[in-house]
Amino acid sequence: MPAASRSDHHPLVRKLESIFTLTDDERQAVLDLPMQVAVIEEDQDIVREGNRPSRSFAILNGFTCTYKMTGDGKRQIVAFCIPGDMPDVQSLHLKVLDISVATLTKCSVGFVTHEALWDLCMRHPRITAAFWRETLVEGAAFREWILNVGRREAYHRMAHILCELLVRLRAVALAEDHVCDLPITQVEFADALGISTVHVNRVLQELRADGLIETKGTRLIIPDWERLKQAGDFDETYLHLKQGGAAA
Amino acid sequence: MPAASRSDHHPLVRKLESIFTLTDDERQAVLDLPMQVAVIEEDQDIVREGNRPSRSFAILNGFTCTYKMTGDGKRQIVAFCIPGDMPDVQSLHLKVLDISVATLTKCSVGFVTHEALWDLCMRHPRITAAFWRETLVEGAAFREWILNVGRREAYHRMAHILCELLVRLRAVALAEDHVCDLPITQVEFADALGISTVHVNRVLQELRADGLIETKGTRLIIPDWERLKQAGDFDETYLHLKQGGAAA
DNA sequence: CGCAGGATTGAGGCGATTCAACTTCTGTGG
DNA sequence: CCACAGAAGTTGAATCGCCTCAATCCTGCG
Numbered sequence: 001m002p003a004a005s006r007s008d009h010h011p012l013v014r015k016l017e018s019i020f021t022l023t024d025d026e027r028q029a030v031l032d033l034p035m036q037v038a039v040i041e042e043d044q045d046i047v048r049e050g051n052r053p054s055r056s057f058a059i060l061n062g063f064t065c066t067y068k069m070t071g072d073g074k075r076q077i078v079a080f081c082i083p084g085d086m087p088d089v090q091s092l093h094l095k096v097l098d099i100s101v102a103t104l105t106k107c108s109v110g111f112v113t114h115e116a117l118w119d120l121c122m123r124h125p126r127i128t129a130a131f132w133r134e135t136l137v138e139g140a141a142f143r144e145w146i147l148n149v150g151r152r153e154a155y156h157r158m159a160h161i162l163c164e165l166l167v168r169l170r171a172v173a174l175a176e177d178h179v180c181d182l183p184i185t186q187v188e189f190a191d192a193l194g195i196s197t198v199h200v201n202r203v204l205q206e207l208r209a210d211g212l213i214e215t216k217g218t219r220l221i222i223p224d225w226e227r228l229k230q231a232g233d234f235d236e237t238y239l240h241l242k243q244g245g246a247a248a
Numbered sequence: 249m250p251a252a253s254r255s256d257h258h259p260l261v262r263k264l265e266s267i268f269t270l271t272d273d274e275r276q277a278v279l280d281l282p283m284q285v286a287v288i289e290e291d292q293d294i295v296r297e298g299n300r301p302s303r304s305f306a307i308l309n310g311f312t313c314t315y316k317m318t319g320d321g322k323r324q325i326v327a328f329c330i331p332g333d334m335p336d337v338q339s340l341h342l343k344v345l346d347i348s349v350a351t352l353t354k355c356s357v358g359f360v361t362h363e364a365l366w367d368l369c370m371r372h373p374r375i376t377a378a379f380w381r382e383t384l385v386e387g388a389a390f391r392e393w394i395l396n397v398g399r400r401e402a403y404h405r406m407a408h409i410l411c412e413l414l415v416r417l418r419a420v421a422l423a424e425d426h427v428c429d430l431p432i433t434q435v436e437f438a439d440a441l442g443i444s445t446v447h448v449n450r451v452l453q454e455l456r457a458d459g460l461i462e463t464k465g466t467r468l469i470i471p472d473w474e475r476l477k478q479a480g481d482f483d484e485t486y487l488h489l490k491q492g493g494a495a496a
Numbered sequence: 497c498g499c500a501g502g503a504t505t506g507a508g509g510c511g512a513t514t515c516a517a518c519t520t521c522t523g524t525g526g
Numbered sequence: 527c528c529a530c531a532g533a534a535g536t537t538g539a540a541t542c543g544c545c546t547c548a549a550t551c552c553t554g555c556g
Contacts, residue, residue: 094384098486121373122373135384136338139387143390151322196513198513198536449505465553
């Protein structure tokens with residue numbers, strides 16, 4: 001079925017299908033969503049804290065992060081977003097954005113008006129439920145992030161975030177078993193982990209020296225997944241991924 | 249109207265009414281929710297990470313916190329929960345809990361089965377939307393928490409969390425303008441802020457010395473709200489409270 | 497009165513920071 | 527194909543914020 005296979009390429013359909021099986025009616029409604037695609041260069045803000053957007057967007061391609069700033073200009077990245085994510089769904093309910101979303105690489109994103117999203121949700125309660133579920137999963141990731149930043153030392157913190165990224169990338173088929181492309185600079189890691197760039201560098205060297213990771217440019221290779229997991233005190237439960245259904 | 253005034257005491261009705269105006273039908277559906285009330289002593293876990301609960305609960309009275317633990321036994325509190333909050337709604341969608349919820353004081357909590365909640369949501373899309381909105385607000389608080397722990401020094405971190413608590417307590421009429429009862433020990437603050445108890449103590453002393461706070465037992469008095477806000481780099485936008493509608 | 501949990505204090509140590517220089521990449525234009 | 531510029535990554539030294547350990551002091555309460 002060419003139609004069905006094409007719909008699999010729609011990021012929202014893919015995301016929703018990973019949560020529950022859509023009826024034809026529901027799938028069609030999602031496919032009918034008017035989506036405006038835009039390409040955005042590296043290191044650009046897509047939306048900014050304080051904005052009052054009238055639409056949300058999904059990452060179709062590329063990496064982004066959501067971040068906040070302190071009054072004295074220090075940045076904290078609170079999440080890395082990968083294809084399929086919708087970093088600012090919140091704006092559907094909350095008038096003014098409390099975060100900014102920036103591209104880490106050149107990205108293509110699909111904008112959908114709040115009006116269209118609302119309409120979709122009101123007609124399809126199970127889709128609303130799925131979005132709500134996604135918000136809850138996102139919340140779980142934030143909680144783990146707090147634990148990571150609050151209670152783990154830099155070395156373990158870094159190991160943990162690398163584990164999270166690999167597992168999430170695997171879930172959207174952007175990573176092989178223990179290899180992935182990670183276009184994240186040390187400055188960005190620093191802002192994500194709440195430490196300095198200098199220290200990120202030192203910690204990465206330690207991880208390399210301990211044989212837990214290898215890097216070639218932006219390519220990350222994990223020679224010993226079990227030991228990295230252990231170093232990062234990582235247990236993927238909090239990501240609430242569908243068990244089993246990663247591949248294919 | 250005695251009926252209406254009584255319904256105002258229902259924590260969920262109150263919460264929902266703070267988001268949008270319920271129809272009589274919706275209000276009645278919430279009031280009809282079968283809720284099992286329980287009293288739980290201080291320092292008890294209500295639910296634990298790894299549990300698979302078949303019901304969620306609302307805090308009717310008292311303080312709780314949600315927390316996570318690292319593998320080596322360090323605790324990180326990720327949120328303080330006050331009356332009206334439902335710390336584990338997530339369990340409605342996510343099978344296994346990624347957090348524990350513990351009482352800080354003796355609490356009364358109201359349990360509602362997932363079945364009843366699902367039923368309510370499926371019949372009343374606007375109520376689903378309101379719950380979803382709550383989840384988004386909770387997420388915003390987590391993000392700010394990450395920023396706080398990741399990028400602010402202990403002194404400012406503490407000031408910030410005190411600001412958040414006061415504002416949230418005011419919103420549910422549990423605080424006067426600049427005074428509230430805060431039954432949170434220094435150990436608990438330490439676990440919330442990601443610092444040691446000793447340091448919590450020193451930071452509190454600094455805040456007192458600077459005239460930003462006063463404490464009498466569990467009573468917190470804020471002599472200079474503006475300066476405390478400034479010290480905490482606090483801007484309440486992220487709490488997404490209905491503007492205006494605090495008092496009364 | 498005496499106990500327990502919470503709060504407080506001091507001293508020494510470590511993790512992480514800052515600052516500043518230096519090196520290595522990567523992409524671009526001559 | 528090489529030269530160059532800017533970004534990213536690396537290094538060392540001095541310093542600071544916060545931690546740990548351990549003792550002490552409260553305060554409410556049986």
